Amino acid sequence: xxxxxxxxxxxxxxxxxxxTFFAYSMVLLTGDPAxxxxxxxxxxxxxxxxxxKLGLDDPLPVQYGRFLARIAKGDLGVSIISRIPVATxxxxxxxxxxxxxxxxxAIAIVVGVPLGVIAAYRHNSLTDLGTTFGSLVGVSMxxxxxxxxxxxxxxxxxxxxxxxxxxxxxxxxxxxxxxYIVDSIITLNFPALLSTFHHLxxxxxxxxxxxxxxxxxxxxxxxxxxLGENYVRTARAKGLAEKSVVxxxxxxxxxLPVITVIGLQMGLLMTGxxxxxxxxxxPGMGRWVVNGIIARNxxxxxAGVLVFAMIFxxxxxVVDVSYGWFNPRIRYN
Amino acid sequence: MSGSxxxxxxxxxxxxxxxxxxxxxxxxxxxxAMRRLFTNKLAIVGMLMIGTVILxxxxxxxxxxxxPDKNGVFEAFPRNNKLPxxxxxxxxxxVIGRDMASLIIYGARISLLVGVFAVSLAILVGATLGxxxxxxxxTVDNVIMRIMDIMIAFPTILLALVIVVILGPGLFNAMVAxxxxxxxxxxRITRASVLGESGKEYVMAARSVGAGARRVLWRHVMxxxxxxxxxxxxxxxxxxxxxxxxLGFLGLGAQPPTPEWGLLLSRNRGYMFTSPWMVFFPGIAIxxxxxxxxxxxxxxxxxxDPKLD
Numbered sequence: 001x002x003x004x005x006x007x008x009x010x011x012x013x014x015x016x017x018x019x020t021f022f023a024y025s026m027v028l029l030t031g032d033p034a035x036x037x038x039x040x041x042x043x044x045x046x047x048x049x050x051x052x053k054l055g056l057d058d059p060l061p062v063q064y065g066r067f068l069a070r071i072a073k074g075d076l077g078v079s080i081i082s083r084i085p086v087a088t089x090x091x092x093x094x095x096x097x098x099x100x101x102x103x104x105x106a107i108a109i110v111v112g113v114p115l116g117v118i119a120a121y122r123h124n125s126l127t128d129l130g131t132t133f134g135s136l137v138g139v140s141m142x143x144x145x146x147x148x149x150x151x152x153x154x155x156x157x158x159x160x161x162x163x164x165x166x167x168x169x170x171x172x173x174x175x176x177x178x179x180y181i182v183d184s185i186i187t188l189n190f191p192a193l194l195s196t197f198h199h200l201x202x203x204x205x206x207x208x209x210x211x212x213x214x215x216x217x218x219x220x221x222x223x224x225x226x227l228g229e230n231y232v233r234t235a236r237a238k239g240l241a242e243k244s245v246v247x248x249x250x251x252x253x254x255x256l257p258v259i260t261v262i263g264l265q266m267g268l269l270m271t272g273x274x275x276x277x278x279x280x281x282x283p284g285m286g287r288w289v290v291n292g293i294i295a296r297n298x299x300x301x302x303a304g305v306l307v308f309a310m311i312f313x314x315x316x317x318v319v320d321v322s323y324g325w326f327n328p329r330i331r332y333n
Numbered sequence: 334m335s336g337s338x339x340x341x342x343x344x345x346x347x348x349x350x351x352x353x354x355x356x357x358x359x360x361x362x363x364x365x366a367m368r369r370l371f372t373n374k375l376a377i378v379g380m381l382m383i384g385t386v387i388l389x390x391x392x393x394x395x396x397x398x399x400x401p402d403k404n405g406v407f408e409a410f411p412r413n414n415k416l417p418x419x420x421x422x423x424x425x426x427x428v429i430g431r432d433m434a435s436l437i438i439y440g441a442r443i444s445l446l447v448g449v450f451a452v453s454l455a456i457l458v459g460a461t462l463g464x465x466x467x468x469x470x471x472t473v474d475n476v477i478m479r480i481m482d483i484m485i486a487f488p489t490i491l492l493a494l495v496i497v498v499i500l501g502p503g504l505f506n507a508m509v510a511x512x513x514x515x516x517x518x519x520x521r522i523t524r525a526s527v528l529g530e531s532g533k534e535y536v537m538a539a540r541s542v543g544a545g546a547r548r549v550l551w552r553h554v555m556x557x558x559x560x561x562x563x564x565x566x567x568x569x570x571x572x573x574x575x576x577x578x579x580l581g582f583l584g585l586g587a588q589p590p591t592p593e594w595g596l597l598l599s600r601n602r603g604y605m606f607t608s609p610w611m612v613f614f615p616g617i618a619i620x621x622x623x624x625x626x627x628x629x630x631x632x633x634x635x636x637x638d639p640k641l642d
Contacts, residue, residue: 018483029499133375136631140624142575144582145598145616148605156606271488275579290583293494305495309486 005321012313019309024067025060026305027298071306077299079292086303089288094307095178096166097277097284101269103204108211109262115212116219116258117251123224131216138213143272147206147279154202161202164281168195203280207272211265218261222254229253256323263319267312366560369636376632382625390441397435398422406590407431407439415608425610427601433611436592437618443593444622447508447577448570454512455569459519460562466520467527468550478524481517489514493576497585504593507586511576515569522565526558560637567630571623578619594619 034047034056042050051057055066070077076086119131155163167173167180173192176183181200184192226232227250235249236242274286281287289304291297370376389396398421401407410430418425424433466477484492496510530536531554539553580586581595589596594615601611 014479015482015486018479019486022483022487026495026499129375136375136627137620137624140571140575140620140627142578142582142595142598142616142619142623144579144595145612145619148598148602148612149616152605152609152612268488271490274488274490274494275582278583289491290494293498294584296498301495301498305487305491308488308491312486312488 008317008320012317015313016310019313020068020071020306021064023302023305023309024064027302028060076303076306079300080297081295081300086299089300090285090303090307092178093283093285093288096282097270097273097286099179099181100200100203100207100276100282100284101266101273103200104207104269104272105211105262105266107204107208108215108265111208112212112215113219113251113258116216117223117246119216119220120223120227121246123227128220131220135213135216138209138216141209143206143210144275144279146209147203147276150202150206151279162199166196166199166283167192168199171195203276203282206280207269207276210272211262211269214261214265215258219254219258222257223250226250226254259322260319263315263322266315270308270311366636370632373632373635375628376636379625379628379630379632382621383629386441386445386622386625389438390445393438393442397432397438399432399435401439401590401592404590407436407592415604415611417608418610424614425608427597427611428604428608433597433614436597437594437614440592440594440597440615440618441622443504443587443591444574444578444619447504447511447593448574448622448626450508451512451515451573451577452566452569454509455515455519455573456562456566458513459516460523462516463520463523463525464527464550464555464558467524468531468546468554474524477520481520484514484517489572489576490579493580494583494585497580502585502588504587504591507577507580510580511573514576515573518569519562519565522561523558526561527554530554530557564630564634564637567626567633571626571630574619574623574626 034050038047119128154160171192174187180196235245277284277286292300413426413430416426422432466474493510493514500506539549578595581593582599587593587596598615605612
């Protein structure tokens with residue numbers, strides 16, 4: 001197990017190196033960074049001086065090596081727009097995205113798994129057809145459209161939820177981890193917790209749509225496979241209650257592909273976050289990076305690309321390792 | 334109906350043996366798959382939905398009430414702006430008084446083009462790379478697939494955004510970006526099925542009669558890897574359309590005055606609270622077409638390979 005973990009970590013290194021290389025060269029591909037830094041009204045001399053100072057005239061491998069050394073120390077550069085260190089901004093925005101993504105995933109699992117189980121259990125029934133069709137509609141919806149519609153109906157027409165932000169301005173919250181749910185629980189600040197959930201609901205549901213659909217579909221098909229197995233028949237034959245057959249015997253064995261999809265979707269949630277955050281004015285990574293891209297704020301884009309990719313690689317690793325826990329038959333050699 | 338049955342019976346009686354033979358010809362795997370596809374209700378619904386959009390795209394000049402000029406610009410009628418849906422304007426009008434329905438009808442051409450172009454690009458590059466990786470193995474395989482791993486490590490929208498920033502915003506560059514993003518998926522799928530096929534007897538047979546590597550790969554192995562690629566293509570068109578619409582929405586895809594659905598939605602977003610139809614209908618159009626391809630893709634998967642995940 002430990003050996004496997006080490007091997008997987010080593011295998012992830014070339015991918016991460018590739019990601020950092022891409023993140024670095026991307027900046028050069030989008031034009032002269034000195035131009036972006038010095039602004040439109042800079043003279044060629046100013047830009048030349050800046051290039052000299054930043055070492056942009058050195059050979060690419062040298063520059064890349066310097067970049068690696070820099071990020072290894074946790075120095076991600078300074079935002080061109082706000083002049084604040086990128087790492088500082090990241091500490092502010094990343095927790096907001098994590099909070100949103102995890103909430104969305106929680107909704108997706110809580111809704112998707114039972115729906116999939118019911119659809120499989122009532123195979124070919126109207127419920128099954130409805131679930132299958134419904135989940136396809138879910139993956140076919142443009143998430144930005146759904147978010148706007150929810151905002152219009154529940155935010156504006158019905159006025160049930162706020163239309164943007166993470167917490168009411170009137171609520172005081174001592175920020176520790178910047179995960180507002182965690183912060184309000186450890187400071188026992190219930191008004192803040194309530195306000196956080198209130199703000200989180202719409203974006204989290206919008207973001208949860210696609211993963212819910214995927215989890216429903218995969219749970220359904222995995223359950224269909226498992227429900228036909230001999231041991232399920234055996235469990236029934238020995239007189240176990242149907243509830244126990246489904247939940248303890250079938251579902252546990254059907255979880256493996258579900259876990260894979262949950263992992264994959266966790267990575268894709270970051271993609272969804274880019275659009276969801278833009279619409280709900282959620283101060284997270286997605287909005288930060290999109291604004292960075294539009295403003296050519298390349299240190300921010302670099303950091304965003306790196307962090308997103310690292311999360312994705314890490315999640316995949318966790319998924320692979322968790323297989324063993326769900327299926328003891330898997331050996332890591 | 335009964336007449337034709339009697340006829341076949343007679344033929345069968347007259348020449349025993351031929352009946353069986355012709356049956357064997359009819360039941361080719363392809364015909365089997367098509368039969369399964371056309372008995373799948375959801376797949377048929379999907380095909381009808383796609384067919385509707387294709388039809389709309391073709392007959393747009395006859396269907397729409399407003400038409401673009403030579404430069405693709407729809408005339409603005411500021412006095413008619415923000416009209417709610419009515420008999421005259423089925424989907425209302427937008428901020429500058431253009432007929433929403435006409436814009437969406439012409440937009441169908443763009444979304445279809447985006448989906449087909451992006452996926453064609455992805456298949457061309459991805460399937461070729463995947464086939465080479467799976468067939469060559471060793472270092473070639475490792476290098477190609479590690480590059481694919483790196484590409485997959487980026488969220489698709491983010492990668493597409495970065496590519497668009499490198500290439501510059503615009504419809505064509507957005508199509509290229511969305512196509513590039515889809516390459517790793519096709520490479521992986523093709524590689525997996527090439528690996529699966531390469532070990533089979535018919536490949537060994539082809540090799541043993543002296544067929545070169547290139548011939549074995551393209552003439553023998555590749556045709557047998559088509560099913561998963563076809564399935565992935567249909568689902569891929571769906572996500573390509575969604576991704577391109579998202580790029581349009583973020584202002585980095587199609588540029589005005591192109592009536593791209595994502596762009597229409599984003600341009601009217603600021604007026605959503607007062608004139609929601611301007612945002613509602615483009616979204617419905619996107620969902621309709623994407624759902625069609627997803628339904629078809631699902632049906633194709635069940636029809637071509639029930640074991641495929």
